[in-house]
Amino acid sequence: MSESRPVRAAANAALVLALVLVPLFFEPFRVTQFTQILVVAIAVAGLNLLTGFTGQVSVGHSAFFGIGAYVTGVLIVHAGVPMTAAIIAGTLSGGIAGALFGIPSLRIKGTHLAIVTLVLAASLPAVLSTFSEITGGTEGLRVPRITPPRGSFLAADQTRYYVVLGALLLVVLGVFMLDRSRTGRALRALGDNEIAAVTYGVRPMRLRIGVFAASSTITALAGALFAVTSGFISSTTSYMTIVGSIVFLTALVIGGRALLAGPLAGAAIAELLPAQISRYSPEWANFAYGAILIALLLLAPGGISSLRFRRRRSHPAPHVLPAPLQQEETPHDTDDTRDQAQPTTRIG
Amino acid sequence: MPLVPLLDVDNLHARYGQARVLHGVSLTVSPGEVVVLLGANGAGKTTLLRAITGHVERTGSIKFAGTDITRASPAAIVSLGLVQVPEGRGTFADLTVQENLRLGAYTRRVTAAALALEISEIVERFPILGERAGQRAGLLSGGEQQMLAIGRALLARPRLLVLDEPSLGLAPTVTRAVFDTLRELHDEQGLSLLVVEQNADLSLGIADRAYVLEAGEIQVDGPAAAIRDDAGLRRAYLGY
Amino acid sequence: MLALQLLVDGVGKGAIYAALALAIVVAHRSTGLINFAQGEFATLSAMLTVALTGLGLGVWPALAVAAAASFAAGALIQVVIVRPAMRRDLVPVVIMIGLYVCANAIGQLTFGQNPRPLEGLFPAGGLVFGGIRVQWSLIGVILLQAVVITALTLFFVRTKIGLGFRAVATAPEASRVAGIPVERMHMIGWGIAAALGAVAGVSLTNLGVYVESHMMTTVLVYSLAAVTIGGFDSALGAIVGGAIMGVVESLVTGLVPGVSGDVGILVSLTIIVLILLSRPQGLFGRERVARV
Numbered sequence: 097m098s099e100s101r102p103v104r105a106a107a108n109a110a111l112v113l114a115l116v117l118v119p120l121f122f123e124p125f126r127v128t129q130f131t132q133i134l135v136v137a138i139a140v141a142g143l144n145l146l147t148g149f150t151g152q153v154s155v156g157h158s159a160f161f162g163i164g165a166y167v168t169g170v171l172i173v174h175a176g177v178p179m180t181a182a183i184i185a186g187t188l189s190g191g192i193a194g195a196l197f198g199i200p201s202l203r204i205k206g207t208h209l210a211i212v213t214l215v216l217a218a219s220l221p222a223v224l225s226t227f228s229e230i231t232g233g234t235e236g237l238r239v240p241r242i243t244p245p246r247g248s249f250l251a252a253d254q255t256r257y258y259v260v261l262g263a264l265l266l267v268v269l270g271v272f273m274l275d276r277s278r279t280g281r282a283l284r285a286l287g288d289n290e291i292a293a294v295t296y297g298v299r300p301m302r303l304r305i306g307v308f309a310a311s312s313t314i315t316a317l318a319g320a321l322f323a324v325t326s327g328f329i330s331s332t333t334s335y336m337t338i339v340g341s342i343v344f345l346t347a348l349v350i351g352g353r354a355l356l357a358g359p360l361a362g363a364a365i366a367e368l369l370p371a372q373i374s375r376y377s378p379e380w381a382n383f384a385y386g387a388i389l390i391a392l393l394l395l396a397p398g399g400i401s402s403l404r405f406r407r408r409r410s411h412p413a414p415h416v417l418p419a420p421l422q423q424e425e426t427p428h429d430t431d432d433t434r435d436q437a438q439p440t441t442r443i444g
Numbered sequence: 445m446p447l448v449p450l451l452d453v454d455n456l457h458a459r460y461g462q463a464r465v466l467h468g469v470s471l472t473v474s475p476g477e478v479v480v481l482l483g484a485n486g487a488g489k490t491t492l493l494r495a496i497t498g499h500v501e502r503t504g505s506i507k508f509a510g511t512d513i514t515r516a517s518p519a520a521i522v523s524l525g526l527v528q529v530p531e532g533r534g535t536f537a538d539l540t541v542q543e544n545l546r547l548g549a550y551t552r553r554v555t556a557a558a559l560a561l562e563i564s565e566i567v568e569r570f571p572i573l574g575e576r577a578g579q580r581a582g583l584l585s586g587g588e589q590q591m592l593a594i595g596r597a598l599l600a601r602p603r604l605l606v607l608d609e610p611s612l613g614l615a616p617t618v619t620r621a622v623f624d625t626l627r628e629l630h631d632e633q634g635l636s637l638l639v640v641e642q643n644a645d646l647s648l649g650i651a652d653r654a655y656v657l658e659a660g661e662i663q664v665d666g667p668a669a670a671i672r673d674d675a676g677l678r679r680a681y682l683g684y
Numbered sequence: 685m686l687a688l689q690l691l692v693d694g695v696g697k698g699a700i701y702a703a704l705a706l707a708i709v710v711a712h713r714s715t716g717l718i719n720f721a722q723g724e725f726a727t728l729s730a731m732l733t734v735a736l737t738g739l740g741l742g743v744w745p746a747l748a749v750a751a752a753a754s755f756a757a758g759a760l761i762q763v764v765i766v767r768p769a770m771r772r773d774l775v776p777v778v779i780m781i782g783l784y785v786c787a788n789a790i791g792q793l794t795f796g797q798n799p800r801p802l803e804g805l806f807p808a809g810g811l812v813f814g815g816i817r818v819q820w821s822l823i824g825v826i827l828l829q830a831v832v833i834t835a836l837t838l839f840f841v842r843t844k845i846g847l848g849f850r851a852v853a854t855a856p857e858a859s860r861v862a863g864i865p866v867e868r869m870h871m872i873g874w875g876i877a878a879a880l881g882a883v884a885g886v887s888l889t890n891l892g893v894y895v896e897s898h899m900m901t902t903v904l905v906y907s908l909a910a911v912t913i914g915g916f917d918s919a920l921g922a923i924v925g926g927a928i929m930g931v932v933e934s935l936v937t938g939l940v941p942g943v944s945g946d947v948g949i950l951v952s953l954t955i956i957v958l959i960l961l962s963r964p965q966g967l968f969g970r971e972r973v974a975r976v
């Protein structure tokens with residue numbers, strides 16, 4: 097927040113350049129690992145959109161990821177749909193599912209929304225194993241992977257990396273532009289003070305459903321790309337289960353509010369740290385996810401509300417009040433409506 | 445005041461997070477005394493009472509009956525006999541009147557039989573509580589809830605009863621009844637009282653001494669009668 | 685006839701859902717939080733019971749020890765992990781998810797992957813009643829829940845601590861003013877919830893389920909639906925909601941052809957969404973401002 101705009105732009109440019117160069121210097125095994133991190137970063141960017149604009153938390157994004165992955169995979173494998181079309185279909189399916197959940201999320205908030213999204217996350221593996229004839233259930237589904245275009249000098253792993261990187265950059269650019277647009281302002285106003293926002297003509301219903309749908313679309317895109325870069329999906333793939341939601345949330349909390357660096361850093365740490373631990377066993381990795389998330393939340397000062405996108409031009413408010421009481425200044429609160437009366441003592 | 449004060453607050457600072465509300469407040473209540481605390485909205489009266497009873501972050505020194513309670517927990521403070529009737533009464537709306545009263549004695553060790561006897565004494569003073577014993581407290585009227593709140597506080601066996609705006613939201617006649625009750629408790633049982641009130645006239649009428657709090661500092665302190673009779677003081681600080 | 689048999693089986697399952705739902709309600713009443721890890725806690729309790737019987741303890745004493753240990757562990761977790769996060773917007777929700785994953789991983793790490801049966805609490809065999817089979821264990825499980833619920837009700841209504849617990853649940857600030865140790869009540873609430881979970885988990889094994897790390901995953905979903913139906917603060921609602929979910933699950937999976945047990949989860953999801961949309965306080969809960 098403190099550094100100036102040119103400095104931030106330069107830092108982002110350097111980050112993008114580094115991301116572009118990375119696959120040229122690492123062996124395929126590493127590049128594949130980095131690709132996976134980029135996939136998670138896209139999913140986190142999707143979650144970031146929801147939490148950043150609305151302050152709501154979804155623990156069901158693993159389901160949107162899974163929908164994206166499975167619609168893509170099943171269309172390619174069983175229906176012979178071309179890969180690009182399948183990815184688009186998978187992404188949009190996640191968006192539609194998200195819009196469906198966006199409707200109840202208008203009224204269901206906080207803990208209640210968490211219950212709904214948790215049950216959603218728990219439902220996906222159940223649905224997958226119910227329709228195991230087409231999904232492969234726990235046995236899984238082999239999906240053809242992205243291959244380099246003919247005549248390209250890129251290796252397969254590098255091609256996959258660049259496709260995912262391109263998608264991530266597009267997503268981040270989209271979120272960035274949304275954040276600066278009229279809609280973005282309306283969304284932030286809505287998050288700050290719904291009643292005031294409505295008086296300015298903001299339409300909460302469309303915006304809320306829209307944000308939920310956009311968020312799940314992005315996460316479904318991550319799922320679709322996961323299917324065609326990893327080549328194998330199953331109902332026990334951790335991203336499709338509640339563990340996936342934990343990974344995304346952990347990455348979100350680690351990465352914070354920054355649009356590009358946040359999801360990336362979060363995804364990198366959330367992917368690499370437990371992977372390091374899971375040399376011993378995958379259960380340790382799951383334990384690590386939970387423990388890291390709990391520790392971060394207990395130690396991080398801001399918690400979830402610090403993940404909200406800030407209003408531009410407003411200086412960071414001094415934290416004079418405990419969080420629930422703290423409100424940013426509202427634009428219609430001008431000086432002449434305040435302090436008209438001297439404090440007086442009522443007389444009985 | 446020849447006696448050692450029952451409550452001795454010295455140089456008390458209190459804050460909510462970064463927001464400092466009290467800046468070095470000193471105040472005493474002697475045994476058997478009725479003290480009223482006046483001040484405009486937002487002066488910090490509620491904060492002062494909450495700091496004394498252990499509910500707000502605080503520094504300085506608070507002694508009660510010779511014990512330093514600056515760092516004591518709210519429960520420990522109640523069991524020493526410093527009992528508060530909070531702003532807005534703080535009754536348990538979902539519990540019955542009877543259960544509310546039983547909760548008053550929560551910090552004490554009493555047998556069920558002894559507690560029943562004590563509750564019947566309270567009910568003698570506030571007969572309405574007996575009639576409504578099995579009803580949810582949330583269904584009582586404002587005045588009845590204030591009676592319940594006072595009755596519950598009495599069951600904690602207070603030596604000093606601290607009340608935050610007992611007249612809040614009550615009709616004038618009900619307010620008068622509440623103050624009559626407080627007066628009686630003081631006269632009959634020698635109960636010490638520290639009362640925050642917006643109704644300066646009425647509260648000064650039952651008080652021995654008064655403090656005026658403004659922006660977190662004590663501005664005026666003196667015998668209640670003197671403050672009531674000083675037109676300049678009244679205009680400057682009490683606005684009437 | 686089939687429908688009646690399914691109804692009986694459903695009530696048995698419903699008793700388990702009710703037991704876990706009750707645990708969730710008790711934890712929610714004490715701290716205003718939905719403990720998503722409640723089911724996983726129950727799994728760990730059941731695993732502990734298996735381990736204790738392995739040491740030669742009878743199954744009833746093992747259950748008693750496991751319930752006591754669960755009480756202590758639940759209370760400890762409340763103090764160490766939940767309390768520091770309680771007043772912070774949405775942080776506890778995410779922490780509950782973290783607890784869920786951690787508890788599940790601990791189960792897998794300590795107990796291993798192989799499902800193991802637990803000795804029955806009740807004699808084998810049962811009654812045949814006009815063509816309907818009723819196992820003793822099913823009757824036993826229902827009676828056990830009834831005993832537990834009665835004891836719990838007496839505790840809340842008759843004892844001083846129970847009264848204090850209810851006071852804290854309805855008005856934490858006023859409780860503090862009255863000198864009730866609010867933090868201790870939160871701790872006790874989570875302890876009781878974990879002990880109830882132990883009973884739920886072990887009861888489930890008496891309906892033929894083996895102990896393994898995912899034994900409570902779907903039970904949690906049904907119990908969350910039960911809690912949503914009954915209202916997050918209503919013990920009676922949890923019991924009725926549990927029974928409803930047990931019967932719904934049994935009928936849906938038994939009567940609709942080609943539907944496996946897992947799809948019952950989707951039914952739960954639908955029920956949860958519909959209830960939260962139309963009557964968020966549940967059928968038995970009183971309307972009240974959300975606390976989180």
Ligand SMILES: Nc1ncnc2c1ncn2[C@@H]1O[C@H](COP(=O)(O)OP(=O)(O)OP(=O)(O)O)[C@@H](O)[C@H]1O
Nearest residue numbers: 417460463465483484485486487488489490491492
């Ligand atoms: N929980 C809180 N968090 C932050 N600030 C608070 C809190 N409670 C009170 N304050 C602030 O502390 C100051 C003093 O408030 P307090 O409630 O003590 O005043 P008061 O004298 O009791 O007023 P009133 O007559 O309106 O009851 C006010 O500026 C108020 O905004």
Ligand SMILES: [Mg+2]
Nearest residue numbers: 489490491531
């Ligand atoms: Mg006040």
